[in-house]
Amino acid sequence: QQQVKQSPQSLIVQKGGISIINCAYENTAFDYFPWYQQFPGKGPALLIAIRPDVSEKKEGRFTISFNKSAKQFSLHIMDSQPGDSATYFCAAPIDGGATNKLIFGTGTLLAVQP
Amino acid sequence: ETGVTQSPTHLIKTRGQQVTLRCSSQSGHNTVSWYQQALGQGPQFIFQYYREEENGRGNFPPRFSGLQFPNYSSELNVNALELDDSALYLCASSLARDTVLEAFFGQGTRLTVV
Numbered sequence: 001q002q003q004v005k006q007s008p009q010s011l012i013v014q015k016g017g018i019s020i021i022n023c024a025y026e027n028t029a030f031d032y033f034p035w036y037q038q039f040p041g042k043g044p045a046l047l048i049a050i051r052p053d054v055s056e057k058k059e060g061r062f063t064i065s066f067n068k069s070a071k072q073f074s075l076h077i078m079d080s081q082p083g084d085s086a087t088y089f090c091a092a093p094i095d096g097g098a099t100n101k102l103i104f105g106t107g108t109l110l111a112v113q114p
Numbered sequence: 115e116t117g118v119t120q121s122p123t124h125l126i127k128t129r130g131q132q133v134t135l136r137c138s139s140q141s142g143h144n145t146v147s148w149y150q151q152a153l154g155q156g157p158q159f160i161f162q163y164y165r166e167e168e169n170g171r172g173n174f175p176p177r178f179s180g181l182q183f184p185n186y187s188s189e190l191n192v193n194a195l196e197l198d199d200s201a202l203y204l205c206a207s208s209l210a211r212d213t214v215l216e217a218f219f220g221q222g223t224r225l226t227v228v
Contacts, residue, residue, distance in 0.1 A: 032214045043204050043219030089156050100208050100217040104156030
């Protein structure tokens with residue numbers, strides 16, 4: 001099965017700092033790269049997503065940077081807040097292309113300290 | 115809340131038993147996907163149903179089976195339960211298959227096999 005490799009496994013950031021989570025993929029046919037946020041006891045929720053025709057997408061404090069040649073994409077959380085403490089997953093379409101049948105990374109547990 | 119409801123929220127079963135998990139999709143959504151999330155891992159795609167037909171399956175054995183009903187609600191059935199089946203089972207509904215339209219996740223069913 002195609003993989004999406006996510007790092008780091010856990011991250012501690014001070015309030016107001018920048019959180020950076022990275023993902024690498026193998027299948028060049030992937031055409032959709034979402035990031036999901038999951039709080040304890042809840043299902044994942046879509047945070048932000050990017051198509052490979054752009055190198056960056058920003059929504060509020062959240063930015064995806066995409067490097068097609070390196071087959072990597074990353075999530076940047078600016079001005080990190082304690083309420084951002086959650087587990088973050090990168091994902092990609094399981095069959096390539098652009099579908100909502102997803103393969104997920106292993107997750108990054110983010111703790112933002114006040 | 116996403117409008118995707120799953121039942122039951124928690125379940126304890128004995129190895130070898132069978133279990134049925136249920137999912138009501140968000141109003142208007144005709145596609146339901148099921149995922150298994152082991153502790154500390156990302157969700158793994160089990161299968162997707164679109165208009166009562168299976169539309170793709172992940173790397174899970176045949177003892178994992180599903181159904182989708184005319185009202186687009188869905189069931190996940192697991193036969194001959196194994197200890198490794200202990201996980202959070204998530205369903206996600208979306209407006210269509212094979213698109214990048216967001217998949218909305220329910221809160222999941224926590225299955226423990228003893």
